[in-house]
Amino acid sequence: RKEVEQDPGPFNVPEGATVAFNCTYSNSASQSFFWYRQDCRKEPKLLMSVYSSGNEDGRFTAQLNRASQYISLLIRDSKLSDSATYLCVVERNRDDKIIFGKGTRLHILP
């Protein structure tokens, strides 16, 4: 089983819709969780951190479920500019191993 797994998609979603992605991780010692966004042929950029209590940044909501070992990202009122690949990132217990998922591709359709 891979350490971090994501549905590769693509998710084809009409503009204005709500879309959700999940990411599962296998190592229960994982401490830190993040969502990065990567546009085509560009470098990844931090979208948001994920906390146990859940956190929201505008149209984006991230949640962590430690018991089931998954994190989620919800995008509300999707925009064309949200089209990108969303990478789930997990850092283990200060051994400095940072694991990226393969990413989920999102296409917002006009």
Added chain:
Amino acid sequence: ETGVTQSPTHLIKTRGQQVTLRCSSQSGHNTVSWYQQALGQGPQFIFQYYREEENGRGNFPPRFSGLQFPNYSSELNVNALELDDSALYLCASSLDSGRAPYNEQFFGPGTRLTVL
């Protein structure tokens, strides 16, 4: 713009050759991490340098090596290149305060390496 620069932008090498990739970290950052991203995959962690010392390593063979300099810039060296080494190599810099478990990483634009 993150302030992280990488050179060269693109590179073509042949099997068996050696390559050196360079990264200048964002001003004030003391940590540099290197990643390999194959087409259609997420970035894979190669290693991290903190204050000129290797501070963690992923599942890459010893022919992948690195350096960090006193100004915190870094090099990634790959010896005995193989076809599968063809990928985008990303460098990310961060400021490690030693307290937080993770510090936001700022990525450079990457170096695209093709091995023929």
